[in-house]
Amino acid sequence: MAELKRILHVDDDEDIRVIANMALEMVGNLEVLQCGSGREATEKAADFAPDLFLLDYMMPEMDGEQTLRALRNLPGLQYVPVIFMTARVQADIADGLRREGALEVITKPFDPMELANQIREVWSSRPVVQLRQAV
Amino acid sequence: MMSEQAIETTSGPLGQKCRRPLAVLVGAFAAGSVFAGLLNMAPSSSAAWGSTLTYALLFGVLGVAVYRRNKILELQRDLVRQQAQEIQLTHAALNNHALVCLTDPDGKIASVNENFSAKFGYRQEDLIGRHISIIYPDGDEDATMLEVRRSLARGEIWTGESEEVTAEGTKVFMRCTIVPMLDEAGKLVKTVSIRTDNTEYRRAEKARFLKSLFDHLQDEVYIFRTDSLQMVYANHRALEASNWSAKDIDAKTIIDADSQMNAAAFRAHVAPLMRGDRDSVSIEVMRGDRAGEIRTRLVRSDDGELLFVSVLRDTTERMETERARLESVSVVSHELRTPLTSIKGALRLLGSGAMGDFDAQAKSVLDIAERNTETLLLIVNDILDLEKIRAGKMRLEKSDVDLVSFLNDVVEMNTGYGAEFQVDFDFSTRLDTAMARLAPERMMQVFANLLSNAAKYSPTNDTVRVGLEDDGEYWQVSVTDRGPGIPESARETVFESFGQVQNTDGKTRKGTGLGMAIARKIVLAHGGEIDFESEPGHGTTFYVRLRKPHLEADLGQGDTETASLSDVA
Structure with missing residues (x-):
């Protein structure tokens, strides 16, 4: 199983991007590309070639799901797994996202000291075959 | 005292006795004539006739006078006898009355x-x-x-x-x-x-007064027998709401007043009253699109009969106010979560030492900031939970759970929290197992709330006791502290949102003021009951009563069963 190295993180809140960046790069030793909107992400994602999308669910203009669809349409990114982050803890929304192939739905506020571990854990236990079928 | 005598009947009207003087006069006159004739032998001259006539008249008048006097005496005797009789009668009547x-x-x-x-x-x-x-x-x-x-x-x-x-x-x-x-x-x-x-009259007057008072109430009032549940009284609003007429009230029972109620469920509901464990029990009901709360008490009537009094209060407006308040607060809460994520994350990064070390003073300031962010987050989460319950968006994923091991877990998981207040939790029960059907995560939330409250209010180095008992149709879990207690006047507000009770010992305690409201809604959504008993100055026991599953029907219906909480919100 491939090691998790590169994460594309999309969140409209700048402060959260700063915290997440520290959590993933400094604490977690991951390579991170951060974007403030779905539009920005679709412009930069292909060049970055991430192993995983980490998407905020609630964003203006393009929300998390719309961003995911746009990203998956890009060449080479069709099978990139996704983790959503949300401040809204609604079981039905989380279930819906999982059904659409999300590896996990992480609720905010997250613990920056644990975020990278949490993501790695989900990454390593992901059902690769099933995911491809689902997508 | 007075002797009972037969009452003599009088021999006739007085008037009859007074018509006889003419006969007496004629008789006396005749007697006088005879007397005069005897003296003169043969009245041959007019002078002799004259004196005869004089004697006759004299005798006549004398006779009449004597007769009249006797008559008057006789009448007076009659009167006295009658008055005596009247006094006797009056006395007898007075004595009787x-x-x-x-x-x-x-x-x-x-x-x-x-x-x-x-x-x-x-x-x-x-x-x-x-x-x-x-x-x-x-x-x-x-x-x-x-x-x-x-x-x-x-x-x-x-x-x-x-x-x-x-x-x-x-x-x-x-x-x-x-x-x-x-x-x-x-x-x-x-x-x-x-x-x-005058006791009966006073009682009736009081009853009339109360009845007219009850009839003016907007609440429905039902008074009924404890044995047969048969109605004794229903006020105007109750008659109207139940579609009864005052005449057929005797033929009704409390069960007829509520289509969702049955006698067995009602008996179970009022069992704590009958055992004397509680002064009142209450239950929430829906009447069409209106929400209500029925509170039932036991009263003893003046003639000693034990009766139930149920008062149904319309709570629609209260619910509506609570809903509006929660809704607006929950909107704000959502907005708060994003900045809180940044604050909490930043503090956590600083506090963890990932950004370099701080001296002790800076570290203690950082701790304060972290702790209070945590509290703020708890409040926000509670508000969102409540709103979720209200909007019917919280799910109960029920499974079969053994309460004995569940409560052991509860105590273990909350030990750390207790330690913050130097309070121990001790769970003991005589039961080996107690199977119930519940949503473990949600029920854990309920008990975490009860335990943390008990710890908060306990004196330091004290023990909070958790118990589990078999109570007929229910499993009864109790959480007992020896804190300052909850005054009876606060009974209504304990389970309301933001309903923190005025502390009786003057100490302030941190809390969101929502935990009990959430706990109550979760327990109600399980078809259970939550209540408390408290003796101010000596402590409080909270009870959670969970209905036992009927083995054949409820247990083992598959692993989970999802229910919505919307019906209790």
Whole structure:
């Protein structure tokens, strides 16, 4: 199983991007590309070639799901797994996202000291075959 | 006392006896003529005839006078006899109707009639010689009695109502007229008192007053028997809401008032009242699109019968206010979560040392910031939970759980929290297993709340006791602390949103004010009950009662079963 190295993180809140960046790069030793909107992400994602999308669910203009669809349409990114982050803890929304192939739905506020571990854990236990079928 | 005598019947109207003087006059006249004739032998001259006539007249008049006098005496005797009879009758009527008592000038009872002794529950002979204060509630210091005695000493008649007491201690209300009898020097020699029992009237008047009061209430009031659940009374609103007429009330039971109620469920609901464990029980109900709360109490009627009183209060408006408040607060809460994520994350990064080390003082300031961010987040989460429950978006994923091991887990998971307050949790039960059907995560939330509350309010180094008992149709979990207690006046607000109780010991305690509201809604959504008993100054016990599953029907219906909480929000 491939090691998790590169994460594309999309969140409209700048402060959260700063915290997440520290959590993933400094604490977690991951390579991170951060974007403030779905539009920005679709412009930069292909060049970055991430192993995983980490998407905020609630964003203006393009929300998390719309961003995911746009990203998956890009060449080479069709099978990139996704983790959503949300401040809204609604079981039905989380279930819906999982059904659409999300590896996990992480609720905010997250613990920056644990975020990278949490993501790695989900990454390593992901059902690769099933995911491809689902997508 | 008075003797019972047969009443003589009079021989006819008085008038009949007065029509006879003419006959007497004629008779006397004739007798006079005969007498005069005997003296003169043969009245041959007109002078002789004249004197004969004079004698005859004289005799006649004399006879009439004697007759009249006798008659008058006879009439007077009749009158006296009649008056005596009337007095006897009046006395008999009074004796039958009223309570009569004669006392000496010192207030010692000289005689009483049978009504008096029977009403006050003594034997007649036991009352004679006793002081009249025996029938007054405050004995020889009774204010009414002293007022009566002062009035009698002045020679005045006392009239009024007086509260008195029987040998058994039952209060009675008497209308009294107490008359003093004075000697020529104006000194009190005797008193005569006449009492009529006014207790029933007072009671009926009170009942009428209460009835009219109840009929003006917007709440539905039902009063019914404990054994048959048969209605005794329903106020105007209750009749209207249940579509009953006052006439057929006797044929109704409380079960007829609520389509969702059945006798067994009702019996289980009121069981704590019957056991004397609680003063009142309440349940939330829906009536069409209106929400209501029924609170039931036990009362004893004046004649000693045990009755249930149920009051249904419309809570739609209260619910609506709560809903609006929650909704607006939850909107704000959502907005708060994003900045909180940054604050919490930043503090966590600083506090973890990932950004370099701080000295002790800076670290302690950082701890304060972290702790309070945590509290703020708890509040926000609670608000969102409540709103979720209200909007029917919280799911109960039920499974079969053994409460014994579940409560062991509860205690273990909350040990750390208790330690913050230097409080231990101790769970003990006689049961080996207690299977229930519940949503473990949600029920964990309920008990975490109860335990953390108990810890918060406990004295330091104390133990909070958790118990589990088999209570018929229910498993009853108890959480007992020895804290300052909850005053009865706060009973209504404990389970309301933001309903933190005014502390009785003056200490302030951190909390969101929502935990109990959430706990209650979760328990209700499980078809359970939550309540508490408290003795201010000595501690509080919270009870959670969870219905046992009916083995064949409820247990093992698959691993999970999802239910919505919307019906209790």
